[in-house]
Amino acid sequence: MLKVGDKLPEFEGTNQDGEIISSSNLMGKKLIIFFYPQASTPTCTVEACNLSDNYSKLTKEGFQLLGISGDGIKKQKNFHSKFAFPYDLIADEKHDVIEKFGVWQEKKTFGKTYMGIVRTTFIFDENGICSRVIEKVTSKTAAEQILEG
Template identity: 35%
Template sequence: MTIEIGKQAPDFELLASNREKVKLSDFKGKNVVLYFYPKDMTPGCTTEACDFRDQSEQFNELDTVILGISPDPVERHQKFIEKYGLPFLLLADTEHYAAKEFDVWKLKKNFGNEYMGIERSTFIIDKSGTLVKEWRKVKVKGHVEDALIYIKENLI
């Protein structure tokens, strides 16, 4: 499926860090920051998660839910949340279902090796479930602030 700005975001159901199944459509009526990241406990992913944690109150005040998605299993997500005090759900996309729906499961190259993995990306979905903004190949520094500014300027 090809996702497109201005169209309904693809719905999916994944197991969350609280061990409950979560659908994207469960959050209709709220804005959603859906961010895909490669792996729990790695430097860039930890920085990004902690940046979202540090701004989570501001997102809450803007009626916005933060959801992180990686291929890690729920148990690893729980350890990541406990270690860094993350106040939002992390979803386990172990079969890459949501990553493929959002076209972030990509061929990557690192030190001459090729492998499939998550391309760090963030999507903003409005209260009606419409995809309104996307960032692909995200650079972590300053990214959370960009997402917060976008919501303040466009969705309140």
């Protein structure tokens, strides 16, 4: 998994509107990238809505936001539209970006082992250097976790 001090990996991803988002275009501002397992699931919705509800606080602190999951563009579009998120969601079906950040890992639920996205938030400075990794994201207070850092 990417850690504090690491540089923002180079990537291109497709957002909910089919537009290409490139990591090189995200430099110059502080950046929050949050990875979530699946669009429109209860816990992921709580996290994404908490970040949306606190968007003005986050941008006031100089942050830009980007959410990423392994969902397809259509599912991301529906999720984005339903909740009117003020930030982009990347559809990473091939797990290219997910793998670069190291959040595709073995998980266990109810004794069952499987591969999946580990809910993680990465914070980068204006130069694209990782300044913080939040591995134990609390969905209901995701923005507060970021701001208290």
